Amino acid sequence: MLRSEQKPFEEILGYLEGEDKVFIVGCDGCAQASQTGGLPQVLEMKERLEGEGKTVSGCSVVDFLCQKALVASRLRPLEDTIMESDSLLALCCGVGVQTVAAMVKKPVHPGCNTINLGGSRGEWQGSERCMECGDCLLEYTGGICPLTVCSKGLRNGPCGGASNGKCEVSPEKPCGWELIYARLKETGRLDVLKTFIPPKDWNKMRPRPEMLSTSMWALEQMDTLREGGTV
Amino acid sequence: MALKETLDGGKFAVTTEVGPLKGTDISEIMELAEILNGKVDGVNVTDQQSAVMRLGSLAACSILVEKGLDPVFQMTCRDRNRIALQSDLLSASVLGINNVLVISGDYPTLGDHIDARDVYDLDSEQLIWTINRMNEGYDLAGNELQGKTDLFVGAVVKPVSDTDESFELQLTMMEKKISVGARFFQTQAVYDVEVFERFMKRAVQFKVPVLAGVIPLKSAGMARYMNKNVSGVFVPEHMIDDMARAKDKVATGLEIAAQLMRDLKDLSQGVHIMAIGWEKKVPDILRLANLA
Numbered sequence: 001m002l003r004s005e006q007k008p009f010e011e012i013l014g015y016l017e018g019e020d021k022v023f024i025v026g027c028d029g030c031a032q033a034s035q036t037g038g039l040p041q042v043l044e045m046k047e048r049l050e051g052e053g054k055t056v057s058g059c060s061v062v063d064f065l066c067q068k069a070l071v072a073s074r075l076r077p078l079e080d081t082i083m084e085s086d087s088l089l090a091l092c093c094g095v096g097v098q099t100v101a102a103m104v105k106k107p108v109h110p111g112c113n114t115i116n117l118g119g120s121r122g123e124w125q126g127s128e129r130c131m132e133c134g135d136c137l138l139e140y141t142g143g144i145c146p147l148t149v150c151s152k153g154l155r156n157g158p159c160g161g162a163s164n165g166k167c168e169v170s171p172e173k174p175c176g177w178e179l180i181y182a183r184l185k186e187t188g189r190l191d192v193l194k195t196f197i198p199p200k201d202w203n204k205m206r207p208r209p210e211m212l213s214t215s216m217w218a219l220e221q222m223d224t225l226r227e228g229g230t231v
Numbered sequence: 232m233a234l235k236e237t238l239d240g241g242k243f244a245v246t247t248e249v250g251p252l253k254g255t256d257i258s259e260i261m262e263l264a265e266i267l268n269g270k271v272d273g274v275n276v277t278d279q280q281s282a283v284m285r286l287g288s289l290a291a292c293s294i295l296v297e298k299g300l301d302p303v304f305q306m307t308c309r310d311r312n313r314i315a316l317q318s319d320l321l322s323a324s325v326l327g328i329n330n331v332l333v334i335s336g337d338y339p340t341l342g343d344h345i346d347a348r349d350v351y352d353l354d355s356e357q358l359i360w361t362i363n364r365m366n367e368g369y370d371l372a373g374n375e376l377q378g379k380t381d382l383f384v385g386a387v388v389k390p391v392s393d394t395d396e397s398f399e400l401q402l403t404m405m406e407k408k409i410s411v412g413a414r415f416f417q418t419q420a421v422y423d424v425e426v427f428e429r430f431m432k433r434a435v436q437f438k439v440p441v442l443a444g445v446i447p448l449k450s451a452g453m454a455r456y457m458n459k460n461v462s463g464v465f466v467p468e469h470m471i472d473d474m475a476r477a478k479d480k481v482a483t484g485l486e487i488a489a490q491l492m493r494d495l496k497d498l499s500q501g502v503h504i505m506a507i508g509w510e511k512k513v514p515d516i517l518r519l520a521n522l523a
Contacts, residue, residue, distance in 0.1 A: 154355075157354075160462055162462060181396040
């Protein structure tokens, strides 16, 4: 499982600056369990965005946003609504954002940061990877993670090492930044490349002590206890 | 004249570079310092070039300062975290080094310590940004420096790319590097002046000096090797043929380099000669190019 937490609302609003219509996608898998992207959080986000004068063109909660087949089957009937929107807001882990961004030719804003679990990586279904860095940059990189897709994990742009679109580290690997460029071009967002990403706080990538528990059961227990509920 | 003064004065700048050896023998750098003194505006010292472990750029730059040259301290983001990078920048300032060139750095697997862990705590844009903060008197954590740096910051750009994505990205990165404080650029080696002109038509809008890279060819084999293995280097076939046919390969290689420099003079604000073993011949190339 991947744990996520919602980004501060102001940060999300900043991503939506200059846009009116946004389509919200949530995830009934890990994000639901993290209480960051299940139906209640999606509806709450809808209300808050509408309170800020945004139009929420639609919402959808998919069982597992990391699985392309499920994403396709749930979003295809809503294609017209989605394509009429300015962008999508994905309330889920970094894998989910990347999966949706890979499938929909629209900007996909990350609504959450993925928290590091110190080694537990969840079960991935496609080629998207999330490093659980705790400070999601997918807003600036076309929904393709530069930490995982670039061999050097460069945040601001490519090095000078690529040849014929391939990485200097391995000729079998595409240059991640050329993929990011192509995605941003496709979605008309090349301007975000000019945004300077300041030095990263790597502490956010370290697992918090309570996340080092080895059993999923213990994590679930913790959530229940925090809310004062009973199992 | 010092590099910054030359560029600030709008004069055509000439820089070259030296690569420290693996070991403590500094006789070659001492000799090159004598040969290059007064001939060039700046001398880059590479930083663990091609990810091969050698004497550090900082120490070699310091030797050049003592010998009266104006070194350009090359810094890659590969080997040091932000603490070490900032500390070395303070050290460079204290040692009288005026210029820094920021590079991402070849990946460790391209070098001779292939099992090394890469760092990239800062990327090159972030390092340029950091140096400018230090020039303003603050470290990355926001602490005030007791004595600030006054470093002239340069960056690199690849003017020729094999994909449109890469070409456009290089221009965008150039713009971003300037926005965080890059004051000059040195480029990958250029062999096709027309292609370079196409790049400069786009880059001229940034109004930051560009020093075009020149690597003298030593043989047709070297040219083919670079075409195959060095990103951003494209030696045209006719030049490879010239080298293959040449009786005197040294004279032909130097003449091609000199001709390139004469052609690049009207298109760029300077040249950066990467002689790769032919450092002692740099004064000869400059004479041939009418730049001595």
